Amino acid sequence: MNIPFDITGITIRTGRLLLRPWQAEDLDDLYEYASVDGVGQMAGWKPHSSKEESAEILKMFIAGKKTFALEYQGKVIGSLGIEQYDEKQAAELNDFKGREIGYVLAKDYWGKGLMPEAVRAVIDWMFEHTDIDFLTCGHFVHNRQSKRVQEKCGFHFLKYIVFETILGTTEKTSLNILYRSDWQKAKGSE
Numbered sequence: 001m002n003i004p005f006d007i008t009g010i011t012i013r014t015g016r017l018l019l020r021p022w023q024a025e026d027l028d029d030l031y032e033y034a035s036v037d038g039v040g041q042m043a044g045w046k047p048h049s050s051k052e053e054s055a056e057i058l059k060m061f062i063a064g065k066k067t068f069a070l071e072y073q074g075k076v077i078g079s080l081g082i083e084q085y086d087e088k089q090a091a092e093l094n095d096f097k098g099r100e101i102g103y104v105l106a107k108d109y110w111g112k113g114l115m116p117e118a119v120r121a122v123i124d125w126m127f128e129h130t131d132i133d134f135l136t137c138g139h140f141v142h143n144r145q146s147k148r149v150q151e152k153c154g155f156h157f158l159k160y161i162v163f164e165t166i167l168g169t170t171e172k173t174s175l176n177i178l179y180r181s182d183w184q185k186a187k188g189s190e
Contacts, residue, residue, distance in 0.1 A: 001087065001093075001094050001095075001096070001097060001098075002084040002085060002087065002097075002098065002099060003097045003098065003099060003130060003131070003132055005066055005082045005099055005130070006065045006066070007021050007065055007066060007067070007068060007082070008021065008065055009021075010068075010125070012068070012121045012122065012125050013121075014117045014118065014120075014121045015117065016072060016114065016117060017070055017071065017072055017114060017117060017118055017121070018070075018071040018072075019068040019069070019070060019071075019080060019118060019121060019122065020068060020069055020071060021062070021065070021068070021069065022058060022061040022062050022067065022068075022069045022076075022079075023062070023069070024058070024062070026058065026069055026076045027051065027054060027055055027058055028051075029075055029076035029077070030048075030054045030057065030058055030076060030079075031048055031051045031054035032106070033076075033077060033078065033104075033105075033106030033107070033108075034047065034048040034054055034057070034104075035047050035048045035049070035054070036106070036107050061079065066081055066082045066083065067079050067080065067081040067082075068080045068081070068082075068118075068122070070105070070114070070118050072109065072114065077105060077106040077108075077109050077114070078103065078104050078105035078106055078109070078114075078115070078118075079103065079104050080101065080102070080103040080118050080119065080122055081101070081102045081103070082099050082100075082101065082122070082126070083099065083100040083101070083102050084099065084100065085098060085099065085100035085136045086161070089161045089175070090136065090158070090159075090161075090175065093134065093136075093177075096133040096134055097131060097132050097133050097134075098132050098133055098134040098135060098136060099126070099132060099135060099136075100135065100136040100137060100138070101119060101122060101123075101135055101136070101137045102137070102138075103115055103118065103119065103146075103149075110145060111145075115149045116149050116152040116153055119137075119149060119150075119153045120152075120153050123135060123153060123154070123178065123183060124183075124187075127180055127183050127184075132180065133179065133180050134177055134178060134179045134180065135155075135177070135178050136158065136175055136176065136177050136178075137150050137153075137155050137175075137176050137177075137178070138161070138163065138173045138174060138175045138176065139173065139174055139176075140163070140171040140172070140173055140174075141160075141171075141172045141173065141174055147174065150176050153178070154178050154182060154183065154186055155176035155177060155178045156176060156177060156178070156182070157174060157175075157176055158175045158176055158177040159175055160172060160173065160174060160175070161173050161175050
């Protein structure tokens with residue numbers, strides 16, 4: 001089952017990043033990366049066509065209180081959400097407590113190890129500060145970059161699901177999982 005989650009007041013620092021709640025002042029940075037072709041499609045949404053569209057998404061991020069802004073060198077370059085997993089598609093997990101991680105990174109910052117750094121930090125925070133049993137994370141089967149991020153962060157294949165995008169398409173998706181026990185073992189071996 002999905003646990004409640006609210007990022008109000010939570011900031012997480014890594015070696016290079018600050019993960020924090022979104023602010024109204026982040027609009028230009030959001031539009032800059034979300035309007036680039038190839039970014040949103042990796043997560044099932046089309047590039048933002050206007051700053052007004054980005055403003056609506058920003059309002060959702062702020063009101064939803066579940067999505068971190070990824071700040072790098074004073075600029076927001078992506079987002080990382082602590083989403084509700086689909087309890088119908090993963091009914092086998094409903095006796096346990098969890099959430100799903102979803103993320104997007106500006107194209108100019110791909111391949112620099114920033115997203116695994118952010119995801120690891122959020123994983124650690126979630127297992128250290130909440131009583132969740134697992135985190136899920138998915139990627140479209142053709143999205144090799146996202147697959148590598150999840151592998152680097154300790155996620156293991158759970159099953160294939162079909163994801164309906166806001167573009168009206170369906171994507172075969174690899175749903176991956178990280179159990180608290182696996183995270184604890186990995187932390188113990190560091």
